[in-house]
Amino acid sequence: MSPEVKPDFLISPEGLRIDGRRPDEMRPIELKVGVLKQADGSASIRQGKTYIIAGVYGPRELHPRHLTINDRAYLRVTYRMATFSVPDRKRPAPSRREREISMVIANSLRPTLFLEEYPKSVVDVFVTVIQADGGTRCAAINAASLALADAGIPMRSLIPAVAVGKADGKLLVDLGDEEDKYGQGDVPMAIIPQTEEITLLQQDGSFTKEELVEAMQMGINSCKYLHELQKEALKRAYVKKPGEGGDDDDDDDDDYEDDLETDLGEAELPEDE
Numbered sequence: 001m002s003p004e005v006k007p008d009f010l011i012s013p014e015g016l017r018i019d020g021r022r023p024d025e026m027r028p029i030e031l032k033v034g035v036l037k038q039a040d041g042s043a044s045i046r047q048g049k050t051y052i053i054a055g056v057y058g059p060r061e062l063h064p065r066h067l068t069i070n071d072r073a074y075l076r077v078t079y080r081m082a083t084f085s086v087p088d089r090k091r092p093a094p095s096r097r098e099r100e101i102s103m104v105i106a107n108s109l110r111p112t113l114f115l116e117e118y119p120k121s122v123v124d125v126f127v128t129v130i131q132a133d134g135g136t137r138c139a140a141i142n143a144a145s146l147a148l149a150d151a152g153i154p155m156r157s158l159i160p161a162v163a164v165g166k167a168d169g170k171l172l173v174d175l176g177d178e179e180d181k182y183g184q185g186d187v188p189m190a191i192i193p194q195t196e197e198i199t200l201l202q203q204d205g206s207f208t209k210e211e212l213v214e215a216m217q218m219g220i221n222s223c224k225y226l227h228e229l230q231k232e233a234l235k236r237a238y239v240k241k242p243g244e245g246g247d248d249d250d251d252d253d254d255d256y257e258d259d260l261e262t263d264l265g266e267a268e269l270p271e272d273e
């Protein structure tokens with residue numbers, strides 16, 4: 001995965017990044033909705049080599065009960081990195097970093113959710129980083145927001161998120177791992193795209209006021225692009241294309257028989273009497 005040695009430069013003489021991107025170019029992104037069978041809602045994201053799966057369970061009864069909030073649901077986010085997701089094995093015990101990221105993800109998503117519709121319950125969001133290559137907290141927000149929509153949790157809007165950073169004095173969107181590690185700083189942010197209200201803003205490293213204003217504008221533009229991708233992913237999961245069939249009973253029977261053939265092999269199918 002990531003080389004352990006510092007690259008000679010992060011911006012080439014031509015002004016391109018180590019993976020050939022322009023400063024304002026995102027990594028390739030693939031969003032999928034409904035990837036987990038057991039969850040009430042789920043989504044996955046591949047953002048460059050970063051790969052994350054989010055599963056939503058609930059609204060459901062909250063345990064332990066002392067966490068109950070009388071007038072709304074508790075949004076409980078659990079962000080974890082798989083032990084094999086990073087070059088040096090990650091210790092399985094939850095780290096302070098994982099607890100902090102769980103909290104910031106919940107804070108980013110909460111403002112658009114109608115949690116007051118489910119008093120005293122919990123909406124559990126489990127986020128697992130399968131492969132980390134930078135930008136995991138923002139990628140996690142992108143996937144978790146889609147998973148909440150897939151679970152049918154009422155919301156004003158999906159929430160997109162991206163990290164903008166600085167390397168070799170240049171502002172860059174969607175930092176990869178080397179840019180994150182060897183760059184001069186990063187600003188992860190999440191917004192409500194319709195109003196440009198900010199629901200996450202963190203900063204690592206130092207930026208001038210002008211740089212920060214420009215970084216935030218680049219982040220807003222990238223978040224709006226991500227929001228379009230999120231909406232497309234939802235539509236792919238829910239909008240049936242013409243000819244894909246409906247609730248016809250006969251079709252369901254055919255599907256069932258197709259499944260049997262797949263599972264048992266045609267030879268083992270019981271004979272029709």
Ligand code: UDP
Nearest residue numbers: 086087090132133134135136137138177180
């Ligand atoms: N990382 C790691 N081991 C860890 C935690 C993080 O190697 O235990 C790496 C991983 O590649 C991650 C990167 O450090 O993507 C940046 O982590 P950061 O805390 O900045 O969060 P992120 O940028 O992923 O939101």
